[in-house]
Amino acid sequence: MSNPARAEIEDLQGMVDLASLVFKSEMGKIFPVLFSQENVENMTIVKEEGRPVSMIGLLPREISFFGHRMKVGLIGSVCTHPDYRGKNYGAVTLAKAEEHAIDIGLSLLIISGGRGLYQRFGAVRPPGTKRILVKPGRTASMREAKISDIGKILDLYRMKPLRYIRNFTDFEKTFSTGYAEARKAKTYLSEKAYITVVEREDNHYVIEYGGGSKDVISLTRGYIEKLGLKGCIIVAERHFKAEESLPIEFPGTAKIISKRSFFDQMEGYFTEIMPSEDYDRFVETVERLSLAEFNQEVFCCSKFKGLPLSLPNYGFDYI
Numbered sequence: 001m002s003n004p005a006r007a008e009i010e011d012l013q014g015m016v017d018l019a020s021l022v023f024k025s026e027m028g029k030i031f032p033v034l035f036s037q038e039n040v041e042n043m044t045i046v047k048e049e050g051r052p053v054s055m056i057g058l059l060p061r062e063i064s065f066f067g068h069r070m071k072v073g074l075i076g077s078v079c080t081h082p083d084y085r086g087k088n089y090g091a092v093t094l095a096k097a098e099e100h101a102i103d104i105g106l107s108l109l110i111i112s113g114g115r116g117l118y119q120r121f122g123a124v125r126p127p128g129t130k131r132i133l134v135k136p137g138r139t140a141s142m143r144e145a146k147i148s149d150i151g152k153i154l155d156l157y158r159m160k161p162l163r164y165i166r167n168f169t170d171f172e173k174t175f176s177t178g179y180a181e182a183r184k185a186k187t188y189l190s191e192k193a194y195i196t197v198v199e200r201e202d203n204h205y206v207i208e209y210g211g212g213s214k215d216v217i218s219l220t221r222g223y224i225e226k227l228g229l230k231g232c233i234i235v236a237e238r239h240f241k242a243e244e245s246l247p248i249e250f251p252g253t254a255k256i257i258s259k260r261s262f263f264d265q266m267e268g269y270f271t272e273i274m275p276s277e278d279y280d281r282f283v284e285t286v287e288r289l290s291l292a293e294f295n296q297e298v299f300c301c302s303k304f305k306g307l308p309l310s311l312p313n314y315g316f317d318y319i
Contacts, residue, residue, distance in 0.1 A: 004045065007041070016035050018051075033173055034059050034076065044058065046089045054089035055078070056078055057076045059073065069165065070262070072106060072108040072109070102258050107258050107262040108256050126299045129235055130246070131234075132217075132240070133233055139218060140215065144189075153210065156194050159212075195208070195223065196316070206235065207315055209234065213241040236313070256294060273305055274305050
């Protein structure tokens, strides 16, 4: 069995071809930031006969938790060529990718999927988001957003207390694809909000938004009116204000890979929301936990204030 290794520039097209074959999509077109020369060194591959046959896509990013930044790695395009499955390439490549993520100072991996491979890796399902059904009602004037509107979209996006930190140039590349969460998407603007909408088999979904909750709902009603729909669903973080909502499962899994990096990056968040005696007790508790137990404490079940920890919607950051 060949050993996993960091990808190099000459492997880029082979990775695009492999992912496109497995996922039956033009992956280089849909995910131009992931499959870029600038990001090649973060990709982990196994090569056979000079070409990639298994890969883990990793894109380093940061999340803002109410102003506190955590360095994370987005994991996606995880695939193995059909002719090379059953050789444990997925598991060993994922482990190698984790080593690289720790080396570059990431504290958390967020994986787009819930396969058994990820659960065996130690990833857990974070708390879900809200599902808000919006029906026709009072609307806001709106128009479809263009590439020239990216500055305004990012201004509205920065209003969110829980979000990915976005580089303007990378976001411009992603927005230009016309895709979000691997589906064709359209973005609409009003004076005070924006929404990005995808169509799934059962409904239309707002999978990203910016602006105040009322303005986002009003803009969504404008979209409903424009298309003559009976309703539209907003997938929202828990802080979104709405009269009625239902929980919806987070569309991926997550794993804290370094306790030290996690606390270095998130100490300010916890000391801001916990009394000092609670924080001291939290640290003492965590020191006794294994990494697997720590992930359960942070994401699944905890009595400490501010936990379990929620993650932002993917939106345009999905890979």
